[in-house]
Amino acid sequence: MSASVYVAFPLMALLGVAQTAVLPHFPILGQVPMLPFLVALAWGLLRGVNEGAVWAFMAGFWQDMFSIVPLGTHALVFLLAITAVLLIQQLLPLSQFLLPALFATIATIIYLILHTLLLRLLGFPLALNAVTSLLPIVILHAIIILPIYWLMNQINRRVNPRRVEL
């Protein structure tokens, strides 16, 4: 695992602030994408399960900081959703351009289902129709992940250049 896991903590804090105080002012088609979730997913797709899991946990932790739900719920659900997708990724051929969109769709659906179940378990009476109303966010995530994945890929190439053996 690289030093990127140490970057994850302050980066996700920043993204958490942006998610809470900035993005609600700029909704896309009436929805606010979950930026920390997508960044963690994109990084995991590029760097593998271990780093993806740590980034997912950090993203969830900071998401919890600015939410009324108990601390740790997003951390757990992000971790499960992103790790599940990263394990699926290993079974598929090397990442193609549109694969991040597919993974973002799957991860968001897993997130919505697990999070609703967990919150209901913790006594938050989330209704099923409230979850279905969030489905547009799945489509939004599938689109938004593409520029995020591209950006994270650029960063990854700079930070971790490929070694070529001669």
Place this chain on the structure above:
Amino acid sequence: MDLNQTQQRIRWGIFITLAGLAVLLTILDSTGNLDGALALVRDPFGTVLSWTSTRAENVNDLLSAPRDIETAQLEIEQLQAKVDALERENEELRELQGEYQILLELFNRARETPTYRRVTAAVIGQDSNPGVRSIIIDKGSADGVRVGMPVESARGLVGQVFRTTPNSAQVVLVTENSSAVPSRLGSSRATGILRGSGVGNTMTIDWIDLRFQVEIGETVLTSGLGGRFPQDLVIGRVIDVNRSEADLFQQAVIQSAVDFEALEIVFVIVDFEPIDTSIFSTSPGG
């Protein structure tokens, strides 16, 4: 042991550690054991959120202005620079007028109910969870804000304080699923518990007796029963009534009077006189 097996072990080790940590945090926070520590972390972030939110709002204003700018540019081609300056000045005045309107509405609301003691707060963030409806305000326990206090805007009831730090607080919106407000319908006088639907700006009052003739458009107010909310705060209007003669009760669907997406300033009602229910606690014998 081969390398692949070691990697697998490390992977599962990381996963199980993180998942365990998350579960531990959830348990500790749910049982209130992390309140003090979390307040220490959340409090400084209240200031950061406030600063960031204000800047984001300004940028949003700038970005949403292109229509005005385009119009102004057309006029610039026809008119002199003086007109341009006047346009800009006019724009600023309109902005001021908007702010004045908000403050006037808040002032009028405060004047209507002088017995309530309120703390004015700015909305500095929204819940980061898209499935949960709450907002973050820039006033906290240092300003007298306590958990459970009702929050209203100039248009009506917003919600209830859920959690506080010294300088910020989280407010659960009245439209959130977990929200329950004792309420009363304005004309038919039916009472019931209003519950958020978690979707859009609608709420419902279930179990209304069929003898009440609930009309669409009726105003819905807080009943004050239970003492958690003051009496007669406007909540919204009835937009639909689900009545079936086969059932014993009817359900009213309520549209909130508040536009939660456009909330900028709210009042936390820190002190009010709950309705007198002492009559019910007196025993029949005296």
